Amino acid sequence: MSLRLSTVILPYRRWHEGGRAAWTRAEQLGFHTAYTYDHLSWRTFRDGPWFGAVPTLTAAAGVTDRLRLGTLVTSPNFRHPVTLAKELISLDDISGGRVTLGIGAGGSGFDATALGQEPWTPRERADRFAEFVPLLDRLLSEDAVSYEGDFYSAHEARNIPGCVQRPRLPFAVAATGPRGMRLAARFGQAWVTTGDPKLFENGTPEQSIQAIRGQAERFDDICAEAGRDMTGLDRVLLTGFTPDRNGPLESLTAFVDFAGRHAELGFTEIVIHWPIPDSPFAAEEKIFEQIAMEAPAQLR
Numbered sequence: 685m686s687l688r689l690s691t692v693i694l695p696y697r698r699w700h701e702g703g704r705a706a707w708t709r710a711e712q713l714g715f716h717t718a719y720t721y722d723h724l725s726w727r728t729f730r731d732g733p734w735f736g737a738v739p740t741l742t743a744a745a746g747v748t749d750r751l752r753l754g755t756l757v758t759s760p761n762f763r764h765p766v767t768l769a770k771e772l773i774s775l776d777d778i779s780g781g782r783v784t785l786g787i788g789a790g791g792s793g794f795d796a797t798a799l800g801q802e803p804w805t806p807r808e809r810a811d812r813f814a815e816f817v818p819l820l821d822r823l824l825s826e827d828a829v830s831y832e833g834d835f836y837s838a839h840e841a842r843n844i845p846g847c848v849q850r851p852r853l854p855f856a857v858a859a860t861g862p863r864g865m866r867l868a869a870r871f872g873q874a875w876v877t878t879g880d881p882k883l884f885e886n887g888t889p890e891q892s893i894q895a896i897r898g899q900a901e902r903f904d905d906i907c908a909e910a911g912r913d914m915t916g917l918d919r920v921l922l923t924g925f926t927p928d929r930n931g932p933l934e935s936l937t938a939f940v941d942f943a944g945r946h947a948e949l950g951f952t953e954i955v956i957h958w959p960i961p962d963s964p965f966a967a968e969e970k971i972f973e974q975i976a977m978e979a980p981a982q983l984r
Contacts, residue, residue, distance in 0.1 A: 687943060687983045688716040688953045689976065692756055692922070694960060695720050695735040699743055703735075706958055707744040711751040713976040718744065719756035719786060719955065722763075725794045728963060738771045745779035752782045756922060756955065757858045757876065759790030760809070760816045762799055766841045769823035772853060773843055781848035786876060786920075787820075788858035789813035810863050811835070817857070817867050824852035856920055865903050869910040874918035874953070875903055878925035887927040893945060896921070900949050920953040921946050924965060932956075933967040939975045940982050947983060 691710055697703040710718040722737035741753045753775075758768065776783045789809045790796065796803040804812065815833045822829050823843055831838045847853045854873035859865045860880070868875040880887070880895035887895075900919065907914055923932060923942075932942035933956060943954045956975070959967040 687947045687951070687980070689714075689943075689980050689983075690717040690719065690752075690920075690953055690955045691715045691958050691976070692719045692721065692955055693958045694726075694729070694965070695737060695740045696729055696733050696960070698733065699735075699740075703740070704743070704747055707751070708747050710958070711748045713973060714980070715751065715976060716953065717752035717754055717784060717955075718748075719754045719784075722755040722758040723793070723795050724762060724798045727793065730794055738775060741783070742775055742778055745775065745782065748782075750782075752784055753779055754784035754786050754856070756786035756856070757788040758785060759788050759795070760812045760835075761790035761795035763816075765816055765820040765823055765836055766838050769820055769841070769843055772824065773847055776847045776849060776853050779848075781853075783849070783853045784856055784874075785820075785853055786856040786858060787817065788876070789864060810861070814863060814867065817855070817871050821852065821855070821871050856918070858922075860899055862902070862906065865906045866910065868903070869907045869912045872917070874920050876920040876922060878922045881925065883927050884925055885927075889926070889928045889931075892926045892928070893949070896926075896946065897949050900951075918952045919950050920955060921951050922955045924957050930957075930965065930967050933959075933972060933975065935971060936974050936978055936982075939979055943979065943983055 693706045707718060720737050720740055725734050737755050744753055772785060792803050812835045815835050819831055819836055823841060824847055827844050829838050829841045855871055856874035856876050857868035857872035858876035859868050860877060877899055879892050883892050883895060932939045957965040959965060959969050959972050
């Protein structure tokens with residue numbers, strides 16, 4: 685597979701004050717997919733503007749024609765499979781079948797308690813995720829679903845006419861542990877990683893490469909155990925969370941070197957954050973655009 689370049693556009697700007705322009709520009713620059721985070725608020729952006737993922741993607745679908753759109757990632761932290769499926773089927777229809785669902789188990793951030801619940805332990809998040817993904821798969825693939833589980837239920841949930849993409853829109857499953865990787869192997873059209881979070885503060889780029897290589901090898905083994913055909917199964921790296929931070933966006937050369945080293949590990953898609961001044965994702969917009977326009981050809 686050739687290496688694709690995608691971006692994440694965080695939903696922190698009003699639509700008519702720069703929000704819309706970023707999505708249309710992403711299509712002009714030739715990105716494969718433009719994703720957004722699906723959070724109620726996020727880290728350093730908590731006390732500023734932050735808009736909903738599904739309405740933002742719906743608006744983006746209306747002002748683009750070719751660009752794929754997606755979440756990176758949605759989680760069970762504040763979502764229910766029944767209502768999420770209805771929104772995704774609607775978004776897939778409005779976009780003409782251009783939606784990818786990036787999905788993960790969620791974390792312990794602000795979303796974890798926004799509905800008034802106690803934060804779930806890592807084990808509880810994994811247990812819920814293991815039920816969430818298969819149920820969502822059914823809801824997006826079948827006309828009517830009834831289900832009674834430990835965490836989620838559905839009673840004659842109707843989702844007619846289903847997704848434009850058949851049998852359903854693709855899942856990009858974020859996972860670093862074996863349980864999540866098994867879900868990616870069974871239900872995913874892509875596997876997503878951000879690298880090893882334990883290396884973010886004090887690790888080195890070389891240690892990060894070795895850790896990601898280890899993740900990729902474990903995913904290979906899990907797919908083999910599951911009998912999963914690897915043909916067409918994408919591997920996605922969301923950048924910005926490895927020890928080199930935004931170093932790959934300092935120049936075209938730096939990015940091509942970074943992306944090339946991860947392509948050698950079997951990654952098929954690299955995702956970079958749209959620059960946000962005075963944030964963890966600060967970068968020179970001119971260099972960002974140069975990377976978008978020139979890097980894919982150099983990486984073929």
